[in-house]
Amino acid sequence: MAYNILIVDDSSIIRAVVIKTLELTGVPVNKIFQAENGKVGLEVLHNNWIDLAFVDINMPVMGGVAMIEEMFKDDLLHTVPVVVVSTEGSKTRINELIEKGIKGYLRKPFQPEALRDIIDQSLGVQKDEE
Amino acid sequence: MTDQYQRSPGRGLLKPINKRSAQMQSEDRETLLRLLEVVLEQLAFMFIEEAEKEDLIVKDGEYLHVSMNFSGFQHGKIEMALHGGMSKLVAANILGIDDEEMIKQSANDAVKELLNIYCGQMLTTIFSSEDVFDLSVPEVNNISIDEWNIMVDDSNTIGVKIEEFPLLVRLSI
Numbered sequence: 001m002a003y004n005i006l007i008v009d010d011s012s013i014i015r016a017v018v019i020k021t022l023e024l025t026g027v028p029v030n031k032i033f034q035a036e037n038g039k040v041g042l043e044v045l046h047n048n049w050i051d052l053a054f055v056d057i058n059m060p061v062m063g064g065v066a067m068i069e070e071m072f073k074d075d076l077l078h079t080v081p082v083v084v085v086s087t088e089g090s091k092t093r094i095n096e097l098i099e100k101g102i103k104g105y106l107r108k109p110f111q112p113e114a115l116r117d118i119i120d121q122s123l124g125v126q127k128d129e130e
Numbered sequence: 131m132t133d134q135y136q137r138s139p140g141r142g143l144l145k146p147i148n149k150r151s152a153q154m155q156s157e158d159r160e161t162l163l164r165l166l167e168v169v170l171e172q173l174a175f176m177f178i179e180e181a182e183k184e185d186l187i188v189k190d191g192e193y194l195h196v197s198m199n200f201s202g203f204q205h206g207k208i209e210m211a212l213h214g215g216m217s218k219l220v221a222a223n224i225l226g227i228d229d230e231e232m233i234k235q236s237a238n239d240a241v242k243e244l245l246n247i248y249c250g251q252m253l254t255t256i257f258s259s260e261d262v263f264d265l266s267v268p269e270v271n272n273i274s275i276d277e278w279n280i281m282v283d284d285s286n287t288i289g290v291k292i293e294e295f296p297l298l299v300r301l302s303i
């Protein structure tokens with residue numbers, strides 16, 4: 001099975017790094033979708049099957065917290081595994097997101113190995129639930 | 131009103147705002163410098179050298195200024211200024227590419243993300259990871275030589291050199 005992956009980050013350079021790391025991990029990828037803010041991210045999610053979403057917190061138009069809240073209110077989108085990739089360091093905020101149901105959290109700057117581990121973990125969690 | 135810093139002594143490296151002197155404390159400078167070292171190394175494989183004020187004064191060149199605000203537990207602003215060539219170097223190193231056109235296109239984005247990451251790390255280091263902050267989106271502009279040199283002169287500015295390029299950081303709380 002090859003995965004559809006969504007990367008939501010206002011920084012094109014971070015999206016490029018995540019894509020590059022994904023390629024290096026050898027995770028079978030069908031299609032990579034990109035969004036520069038939470039609003040565009042939600043549109044992609046409504047129109048496409050996504051197996052895993054990487055979501056930044058600090059973005060213009062709609063930030064990651066608002067996007068994730070919208071996802072978890074949605075009957076269909078709440079099942080999409082979300083990994084927060086952000087400079088956010090507040091344990092208080094991260095714990096709130098974990099309670100809401102995000103699958104993982106990776107703090108910027110990150111090592112490629114850490115991203116690979118979190119991908120394996122998140123997709124593994126999804127497989128177990130199927 | 132209770133002083134939040136008294137709840138847990140030593141939780142942050144910075145003193146509460148009402149107890150801070152106008153001039154940045156030396157431990158604050160050290161913290162900002164150490165974080166800059168860590169973030170640049172991890173994000174862009176770049177190594178900083180400490181620099182004296184006189185080595186940071188410039189006469190020519192193109193310089194960028196990037197800034198963002200934070201609010202929540204404390205309000206403030208973090209700024210970074212750097213040589214235009216350095217912004218391209220940051221982009222090239224993050225992406226691991228040497229495509230000139232792509233590097234040029236990514237340079238502003240690279241410095242914005244550099245500051246964004248630096249700001250996030252700085253907030254949990256000088257305050258605490260329990261505190262919640264909202265960050266603005268970083269904004270990047272060109273600055274003149276005069277504006278650069280005024281920033282160098284500010285007692286709250288810390289400056290370093292990276293492969294001969296100067297870089298400044300200023301935290302205002």
Ligand SMILES: [Mg+2]
Binds near residue numbers: 010057058059246
């Ligand atoms: Mg961002």
